[in-house]
Amino acid sequence: MSAISLQGISKHYSDHVVVDQLDLEVQAGEFMVLVGPSGCGKSTTLRMIAGLEDISAGRLLIGGRDVTHAAPHERDIAMVFQSYALYPHMTVYMNMAFGLLRTSKLSRSEIDQRVQEAAARLQITDLLQRKPNALSGGQRQRVAIGRALVRKPKVFLFDEPLSNLDAKLRTHMRGELERLHAELGITIVYVTHDQVEAMTLGTRIAVMDRGQVCQVGAPMEVYRQPASRFVASFIGSPQMNFLPVPAGAGVGENGLQAQFGDAVLQPGAVLGLRPEELHLSSATDSAEMPLSALRWHGVVQRVERLGAEAYVQIRVGSADVLVRADVDAALVTQQAILLTPELSCLRLFDAQSGARLLSLAA
Ligand SMILES: Nc1ncnc2c1ncn2[C@@H]1O[C@H](COP(=O)(O)OP(=O)(O)OP(=O)(O)O)[C@@H](O)[C@H]1O
Ligand SMILES: [Mg+2]
CATH class of the missing domain: 2.40.50.140 (Nucleic acid-binding proteins)
Incomplete structure (x- = not known):
């Protein structure tokens, strides 16, 4: 059984088709990267998985359960955004704990334990009492990831989480994400327009163009055996x-x-x-x-x-x-x-x- 199953998923705004009958199976424990040029529908697809965007047609299963029309909090997912979306008036600790305090039935001490554990894993224990405006971009991104980690969801969704970081930090955080994925065995769907990120992070990558998936495969398979000229020119740097x-x-x-x-x-x-x-x-x-x-x-x-x-x-x-x-x-x-x-x-x-x-x- 797939962790996530997108079956003929479409999204249209009035008559403008943005995602077009998209099929994709994400296996449990997989690091699936959706990659494609700007405007091809990556974020829309991810937001439909998250429940932040209505699905116009098709079916979405998470963990075998039909969640096509389920509310976001019923989907057992956590999303990390490009903009971090931290609460500026709350400390790092509260940013990480807030969602659990509000929506879970966990006790204060259980929540505390999860926050401490995630902070240690992300090496931000020293920052727990700071507010987001006193953090660097990389530190903010860690807090945003920490906030997702504490929820222990079935699936993590990432939308261009590294694009606001400089090149050196991006490389470093790529390594961190790889490590988290390997250590925790979590299922990730990760959106990027950066083919280097796709190649280095994905256990499989799905190359998208104009609302459709053109090819799904292991990075080197897609690199060596592109299914079309579009995929061939998009994957690989310098270009084919x-x-x-x-x-x-x-x-x-x-x-x-x-x-x-x-x-x-x-x-x-x-x-x-x-x-x-x-x-x-x-x-x-x-x-x-x-x-x-x-x-x-x-x-x-x-x-x-x-x-x-x-x-x-x-x-x-x-x-x-x-x-x-x-x-x-x-x-x-x-x-x-x-x-x-x-x-x-x-x-x-x-x-x-x-x-x-x-x-x-x-
Ligand atoms: N609310 C909306 N109403 C109408 N069109 C929209 C809306 N939201 C997104 N779109 C359109 O849907 C298409 C896909 O957008 P989406 O944000 O999914 O692209 P993307 O692949 O994530 O691109 P990027 O790499 O630039 O983030 C774009 O053409 C966009 O203009
Ligand atoms: Mg996007």
Whole structure:
């Protein structure tokens, strides 16, 4: 039984469809990340799970129970918002205890124990008597998480909880969230538009676009086997390169298509290759390659040496392609160069619809 089951969930505002018949199963103990561009419906989906937004159509089950129309407090969930939403006039202690004091039947000492335990886990015991305006952003975020923890809910919902923090603190808090998830074995649904957060935190990620889930899978599975050009371009940084099947390359006897291993390359389709899946060689090597080999001629525009690795921007026809290279590679601006793909990584997308036509990647 799934911890959360979204069955054909839709949300519309008058005739504007924001979430469109969305299906998603979240398993108990899973860290599910909903990721997608701004406006694709992530927060709306999360708020429907929380009960903060009416569900226009479909069914929502939490722990096997139909809660489609249940009030938020009947759902056994806790939500952590981007804005923290702390009560400014209350101490950290009261911010964490307040919900339990108001809605639970727990005794004062049981509540105290839960607050102390959560504070210790989040390393905010020293801050319990402070008010939120005397805290840093990271500390406020911990209080907001603590307030969720003390309720011991079945499911934690997070909406961009780290986006107000600076880069260093964000990385640190990512580690903290990972640790909490591992230690407590809790079920999390986490919304972000940041694909790095999705890749690093999710046990599975659901990539959303325009109110629908395009693909659900383990991060590396989605990275390697994107179901569409949209997913391919959204997941991965730097972005995947999209290259036209080069005219003449690999043209078979019928003049229309060619085989590379099991791959059939159709003219007009688009090849998707990540920066680490393209190899560079000197343009003069070109003569030694069989005419049918898949390759592109390009000119080096820029070499960015980042320390451990380098990224080379190469103009191919009218497109710019980014290739990861060795930092010590002798590459200079305006150098003519040859790009060849890792054949086992070939991914082919339909030029019009963006649907994936083929992949050889494991
Ligand atoms: N109350 C509302 N009335 C009408 N449209 C709304 C309402 N709330 C949200 N929307 C629209 O629903 C769409 C999805 O919004 P949502 O907040 O779920 O996006 P999101 O994926 O969370 O984006 P972001 O990454 O920017 O937070 C947007 O186009 C938004 O304008
Ligand atoms: Mg949002």
